[in-house]
Amino acid sequence: MKQNIMPAIRLTLFCAVFFSGIYTMAIWGVAQLTPNKGKGDVVEQDGKQYYINIAQGFTKPEYFWPRPSAVDYNAAGSGGSNKGPSNPQYLEMIQQRVDTFLLQNPAVNAEDIPSELVTASGSGLDPNISIQGAKVQVKRIAAARKIDELKLVKLIEENTEAPLLDALGTEKINVLKLNLALDKLK
Structure with missing residues (x-):
């Protein structure tokens, strides 16, 4: 020894x-x-600084909504839920998110809601959503802001990010960048 x-x-x-x-x-x-x-990636608009690589909580109807966060968008406590897909509490939470989304987006069918809009990412801080995740919110935002839906679709296309090296991953949209661009629309 x-x-x-x-x-x-x-x-x-x-x-x-x-x-x-x-x-x-x-x-x-x-x-x-x-x-x-x-x-971190910092952007400034209207005298405020935002971290682009960390999800922000948007809940107003005139904004695109990000993925839900298990840590309430707090970067100091990054983490996901430890509840599995068969856990009754988890399934109830997902159903509540679906119901809330449908209430705020009455023109959308439940089967058209992308999973990322009702499930949190592993870190709880994923700043991106899919193209479908953005497009499914267009009617709500157009009605809330009283602007043409085609303007919003064009804005989504302008803010779509290509996969890494045009081959790894899928197209995505950073919700914060999209909402900041949305605020600049007249």
Whole structure:
């Protein structure tokens, strides 16, 4: 046992120095090479700053709604629900979200609601929705803002982001960017 104590102490000290110092500084150094120096993608509009890569909670009828969040859009507490798809409480929560969505969007059928509009992401902070997720909200927003639906569809198309390298993933829309562009519409 005595012969194992010194290697264990050396390994512990090495790991403490490496992971709390060297590794941390290496990650920080790489972050300094990115735009905004690793502090997130920030956009400013009307004197307010917003983080584009973190979901924001929009609930007013005149805005596009993001995915629900299990952490109430709090980036300090990123995480999802630990309830599985067969959990009765989870299914009840999903049904409440579907009912709320249908109440606010009476022209939509339940089967037309994309799953991302009623289920939270793993982090609870996913800032993106699908094209279908945006288009299914057009009638509500057009009525609330008293603007033509075609303007909203064009806005969706203008704010659609291509998959990574045009091959990895699907097209998506950042809800915050879309809503900021929506506020600029006349």
